[in-house]
Amino acid sequence: MHQESQDGPNLPGLAVPFPLRINPHVDTARHHDMAWAKGTGLVSTPADELRYRSWDLALLVAGWLPDAPPDGVDLAVNAFNWCTVYDDLHAGERATDSRYARRMAEPVLTYLETGHLPRNPTPLLLALDDIVTREMQRSPHESHARIAHNWALFVAAFMEETKNREGGLPLSYHEYRALRMESGAVPLMTDLVEIANGYHVTAGARSVPAFQTLFNSANEAICYINDLYSYPKEEAAGDQHNLVFVFENAHRCTRQEAVGRTVEAILDACDNMLLQQSRLRNGCRRAKLPPEEIAGAHRFSHDLIYPISSMVSWQQKSGRYARPDNAVYKSGLHR
Template sequence: MPRAVNFALPFESACSPDRDAARLRNLTWARRLGLVTNAVDEQRYLAWDIADLTARWLPCASGAELDLGIDAIVVGTLIDDQFDGARALSPDQLSECCDMLLDVLRFDERYSPSCVLAAALADVWERQRRGASREWAERAALHWRWFIEAFPKEARWRQGTALLSLDSYLTLRRESGLVSMMVDLIEKANGFETTARARQVPSVQRLLVVAFDIVDTMNDVCSADKELSRGDVHNLVLVLQAEQGLSREAALAEAHDCMRRWCDEYVRIAARLPEDCVQQGLSSEETDAVLRLVRGIEAAIGGHPDWYRSTGRYDTRFPLGEAAYTEDLMRPLARAR
């Protein structure tokens, strides 16, 4: 169902012309790996339209590069739905499930996936690190681990009685939001790598944090109603309401103000990055990669709102107690064959 999405972003929107063909290729892939096995889940899967999200996140990608991006974001999306509050898993149970996925990221050629979702992650991870430097692959693995390990952390917070402060929430959200992995896809899809040294430049570090917060907050604004209906309060809008005693309307307004401030900061940081890179002693190749990443993030953020206007991902019809995705993707792999 179309959504009224109005984000004041200073970045232009574009979309890969390979989107529609890539959508069909992705569905074939998902069926082959046992991720889509019934009509109900296929309808929901198609309604999310992760192909459209990715084609706007990676507007210059096509073919295998776009396919990898879509498949990777699909796996992250399905992990999120498998571990959501509807399944009522305890933090310890979640940790056990997460360990099955974390094993995929061990750089062990002898690894054999134990469940359907681990097999899908393994497929994506092998393609993601193929041809990459060891340094880049280790950072990409770390970003996947951040995302997966955040689920037990969120579950422990939900079980507690203390309110999570805005700063604490943002720190955890930067891990749970998958955006760090999606930023890695910008480099992978466009055929370049930023070095660890470049990532340590303070202004580069801050620019990435600001980008994460912008994208995560867009998501929180669009998903607040759905998450509240499912009993999930891990959302910036709801944190603002609780911490500052705001109405829903005031909390939404503050979230939009946050995004505007972060966008302004992003633009200021990006403008001075060439000089900062020189001052930090980066090579011309390292500086060029940083600037390519900056442009890639701008394109990704610019296209993001268009996906929210059409996706069915944030439909509120599935209340607490009903799984957002019916199939148990943590089932043993042998049962999927």
């Protein structure tokens, strides 16, 4: 199951047990997203545009949401790109500057808590407000607090990561996993599975143990796939936040062994997803959920398989981690 790719001995090919399907609106989404990024100010220089285009997050989203309508795909591409821009704004020298991380996070967290923009919002905040507003419009009121909370988790995690880099101490697996589930943006990205596709998973369905375990396993698989392909870039930047490095330190093993353990963690998470899918219907019945809530839970559990296969395919094709550098996104979005 572990095959080495042409990228080198430390970047394995990965076969996950889920199909890859591509949304037919991918090319239109690329065009719409670039227009949106320029219109909001996320992209304002030729260098920004080249870097932004190289990520090709529209391709990731097209596999993530193969059945979503065009406006749902557009929303998800905008959200994924916002997260990537925010990530890049913490690269280079800024990666160890905790005051900078707090200065970046505080206005965003205030907006997410209050729902109100400051008097002179930055392009970063204007773009986020546009995304969150569209998410709320497509979601029932009971989901609004969760949507804002998951965005806040992502933003706040950068302050914690910066402190870790300043301290330079290795993380345990459990410390890393808890933080990575937030800084990886996966909860807010998996929110978009239902939001972009235009259905709703109720709080009752989310409380079913099989659903919770399935959701957590999907998040783990997505995060760890990212780690598997991004670690050369993070190593070049001196960043310890990667499962490969966590395994290497915890088990005192070779790099290749740590990569193998990461592959095993991904495949274990995929296997657990399949197991929990088989248990979900009985779990929903035991919770006495009405048929429409069971249907929503089952659709979501099925749709969660596509982000896994899309993440693998995109990592192998995207320019996001093509070079292990620590270049910083150029726009003055932090001003």
